[in-house]
Amino acid sequence: MSLYTQMVGRNEQIWVFSDFPSGQEFSQNRRYLFQYLEKDGCYEIRPIWLARSRELYETLSKMGYEVYPANSLKARYYTLRAGYIPIDAGPGAISWWCTGGATVIQMGHGIPLKADNHTSADNLLVDMASWNSADYAVFSSQYCETHFREYFDSGVEAGFLNTGLSEGTSIYTGYPKTDAIVNDVNTIEGIDTDRDQLDIEQSDVVIGYFPTRREGQGLDLNTILDVRRTEEFLQQNSAKLLIKPHRDLDIGEGISESNSIQLINSDTDSHQFLTEIDILITDYSSIYFDFLLLDRPVIFYTPDHSTYEEIRGVHPNYENVIAGPRVNNFEELLEQLESNVNGVDEYAGRRQEIRDQFFEHADGNASKRIFEKVID
Known part of the structure; x- marks a missing residue:
């Protein structure tokens, strides 16, 4: 705890949030918890957002949110004064040295399907820097926590999630970002992708393809998707394919947009339009677990499975928790x-089973539960 904080003290009504540590600035769990506190006016709570980009700062300011540039003196001041600091995996734009004495709520980035790729050296650096560990770790169920801890044997995330957590600090409330799937959340012009931008009004079926990162390795979609046959299939079925690659994924050249295929910017907040998707194609992305709440078909397309095992690998529980067919080539994908x-859905029962394991609640009230748990 800093000398300033010791002298002045922290204000339990101030909650400080910051950009997610990527191009997805205003997104993930911290965004939806922030908006919940702002919208519902919870007991005069004062949520404050710290923005790294000028554009985001101006957009949120115009909407009436309390927001400050992340590198400003006010950002440091309110971080030192905040009673609560919710984070997703890492601190983002928050100066971590300013958080001592605050209640830190670790909400995580997403339920993992991938293996941990960080080294013990990474973990040592985090142990040195993470002197203020999380006071609460948020999970969607006790089974989900077990699944997480199998993943977090070591690594950067382990430092923020596990270090210093004492008995009773895990809370099974669900994740704020899934509230956006169950409830209607207004899109923000200049930040979100809305239905009109997706151009799906005339489509009977909307298919989403969300491949995850490849640790600096590319994934040439032209080698795993037959664009001509995909286009034919989509037109025949009045379907639309939305492709949203991970922000760190190079998908190669040649995948051109058309009336049936649309590329979504990798920094787009997926939870703003996930409800528009009827069938999800993914591989090892955590978006799968969020999509389970919609109870719609999922296909796991893993044509580079053996290569991916060498690049990073999958969670040891991967085969036990996927609720959908795993296909390894384009012919199998098209057939599925x-x-x-x-209308064939052979995995409906399996989805229900996995959903019940991972989600104690599926009611869109995760933000409310987190708030009530930590102030109780």
């Missing part, structure tokens, strides 16, 4: 898509 489009 045709089956789903024609």
Whole structure:
């Protein structure tokens, strides 16, 4: 705890949030908890956002949110004064040295399907820097926590999630970002992708393809998608394919947009339009677990499975928690898509089973529960 904080003290009504540590600035769990506190006026709570970009600062200011540039003196001041600091995996734009004495709420980035790729050296650096560990760790269920801890044997995230957590600090409330799936959340012009931008009004079926990162390795979609046959399939079924790659993924050249195929910017907040997707194609992305709440078909397309095992690897529980077919080539993918489009859904029961394991609540009230738990 800093000398300033010791002298002045922290204000339990101030909650400080910051940009997610990527191009997805105003997104993930911290965004939706921030908006919940702002919208519902919870007991005069004062949520404050710290923005790294000028554009985000101006956009949020115009909407009436209390926001300050992340590198400003006010940002440091309110971080030192905040009673509560919610984070997603890491501190983002928050100066971590200013957080001593605050209640830190670790909400995580997403339920993992990938293996941890960080080294013990990474973990040592975090142990040295993370002297103020989380007071609460948020999970969607006790089974989810077990799944997490299998992943977090070591690494950067382990420092923020596990270090210093004592008995009773894990809370099973669910994740604020899934509130946006269950509830209607207004899109913000200049930040979010809305339905009109997706151009899906005339489509009977909307398919989303969300491949995850490849640790600096590219993924040439032209080698795993037959664009001509995909286009034919989409037109025949009045379907639209939305492709949203991970922000760190180079998808190669040649995937051109058309009336049936649309590329979504990798920094777009997926939770603003996830409800528009009827069938999800993914591989090892945590978006799968969020999509489970919609109870719709999921296809796991893993044509580079053996290579990915060498690049990073999958969670040891991967095969036990996926609720959908895993296909390894384009022919199998197209066959599975045709089956789903024609109404065949062989994994409905399996989805229910996995959803019940990972989510104690699926009611869109995760933000409310987190707030009530930590101030109780």
